[in-house]
Amino acid sequence: MSEANVRATLSAIKTIKRIPMKANKSYKILIGLIGLAILLGLIYYTKHTNFVNKANPQNQIASQLDAEDKASLEAQVKAKVDKETNGNWDKTIQIDQVDKSQKAVHGSWWAHDKWEWFAWKSIQGEWQVLISMDGWDCSELDNISYDYQKFFNDNTYKLPGGERYCYDHQAKKSSDVGQKIFVFPEITGSVVTLSYPADYTIKKDTEQNRRGSFVSYDFEAQNAPEVHLAEIQFFTRASISEFLTRCEDNFCFEGDYPDLQRFDGQRTALANEKGYGKYQYVIATTNDWLVANYSTTDQVTIREYTTFVGEDRNTKVDLWIMMPNGTPNNKADELFNSLNFNNAPVI
Numbered sequence: 001m002s003e004a005n006v007r008a009t010l011s012a013i014k015t016i017k018r019i020p021m022k023a024n025k026s027y028k029i030l031i032g033l034i035g036l037a038i039l040l041g042l043i044y045y046t047k048h049t050n051f052v053n054k055a056n057p058q059n060q061i062a063s064q065l066d067a068e069d070k071a072s073l074e075a076q077v078k079a080k081v082d083k084e085t086n087g088n089w090d091k092t093i094q095i096d097q098v099d100k101s102q103k104a105v106h107g108s109w110w111a112h113d114k115w116e117w118f119a120w121k122s123i124q125g126e127w128q129v130l131i132s133m134d135g136w137d138c139s140e141l142d143n144i145s146y147d148y149q150k151f152f153n154d155n156t157y158k159l160p161g162g163e164r165y166c167y168d169h170q171a172k173k174s175s176d177v178g179q180k181i182f183v184f185p186e187i188t189g190s191v192v193t194l195s196y197p198a199d200y201t202i203k204k205d206t207e208q209n210r211r212g213s214f215v216s217y218d219f220e221a222q223n224a225p226e227v228h229l230a231e232i233q234f235f236t237r238a239s240i241s242e243f244l245t246r247c248e249d250n251f252c253f254e255g256d257y258p259d260l261q262r263f264d265g266q267r268t269a270l271a272n273e274k275g276y277g278k279y280q281y282v283i284a285t286t287n288d289w290l291v292a293n294y295s296t297t298d299q300v301t302i303r304e305y306t307t308f309v310g311e312d313r314n315t316k317v318d319l320w321i322m323m324p325n326g327t328p329n330n331k332a333d334e335l336f337n338s339l340n341f342n343n344a345p346v347i
Contacts, residue, residue: 064098065105073105073127077117080129081109093117097155104148106155113191113344116156120148132156134193134344138166179340186215186234189311195340200229211235211257211318212243227323227331229339230302235316237263256294263316266290267308279306284337299325303332309343 065073077093090110097106103121108114109131116132122145130140136156141164144152159165182202184192196202196219205216212235219229240260246252258266262276269276270288279290290306305319319341321332 064102065095069102070095073119076127076129077107077109077119077131080131081117084131084133085111097151099148099151101147104145104151106152118144118152118156120145132165134191134342136164136166138164138168141166182217184215184217184234187310187315189314190309191342191344192309193340193342193344194232195342196229197338199223202232205231209239209243209246209252211253211255212240212259213318214239227321227327227335229335230320230322231318232320233318235263235318236314255296258316258318266306266316267313270308271313284333287341287343293329295325301325301327303329303336305336307341307343 073095074093078091081089081093088111092110094108095105096108099105099120105119107117107119109117115134116136117129118131119127119129122128128143130136130144141152157165179195180198180200181193181195184194194202199222201220202217203220205218207216210216211233213233214236216231216233218231221228235258237260240258240263243252243257244259266276266279269279269281270290273281273288275281276290277292279292282289282291284305287307292304292306294302294304296302300322301324303321303323305321307317309315309317319336321335323332
């Protein structure tokens with residue numbers, strides 16, 4: 001029970017004690033019952049409040065800020081998210097962690113999924129707010145006061161290996177002009193999106209278990225350029241095993257397809273930032289990839305870009321760019337680098 005509640009209870013008891021002895025017994029009993037009711041009510045209120053705070057720890061965390069500070073902070077965060085999203089968000093924010101100084105705060109905001117925000121007080125006492133939009137703005141992270149950088153690092157998401165989860169927001173906005181964004185709904189544990197040139201369309205491939213994938217998509221270009229996006233395929237160990245079993249005594253696919261040895265080897269290689277066999281290790285579009293070429297029977301080269309996404313990075317991705325045999329690899333790489341492939345964790 002809080003100190004204020006105890007004082008209120010004692011005050012009620014003292015009032016009862018001041019009733020003269022000659023007062024009507026019924027009146028004294030009534031006053032006594034009122035005092036008991038007050039005491040029981042305060043006990044219930046205290047227990048209920050503690051239960052609510054335990055059930056909703058954010059209530060307890062947010063209460064570390066005084067009401068004026070909290071209101072000012074929430075207004076600043078909402079204004080920042082509104083500006084960056086053009087108002088296209090769920091209008092919901094949450095305070096997750098408050099620094100012991102009460103001058104730095106980490107929280108969440110929602111736009112279909114959960115993203116992060118971070119705020120700290122300037123020397124002038126004003127809240128400075130950063131928001132993560134599938135990654136922080138790298139240039140803004142350098143503005144965080146030195147006093148709160150450890151609090152930021154301890155409470156925000158990091159890329160595998162501890163690297164900062166950030167990119168150049170302005171460059172992305174510029175590159176997104178004339179681009180479309182596609183979300184791959186079949187991936188669990190991550191929000192996987194692809195930003196790609198607007199003159200392409202993406203359609204789900206109807207071929208079941210293509211090359212061992214559990215889902216694949218085809219790119220269709222309006223002008224059919226010689227160097228063009230062709231496919232993106234998603235694999236798990238289970239989908240590859242299904243393909244290998246089904247195709248053991250049957251013809252299923254003409255050309256290269258991954259087996260479990262390649263799946264495991266590539267996953268390990270990327271985790272160690274190394275190449276795998278003929279695949280070269282590269283970093284592009286905010287991800288690490290393995291890249292190799294395959295020639296087909298119709299004088300076409302497939303340049304294959306491989307990465308892993310999803311929970312524990314257990315989903316293999318193969319993205320294909322096709323080009324005529326003899327085309328320099330940098331032509332395909334230029335097209336690939338115009339994409340923006342994001343693998344954001346569900347937090």
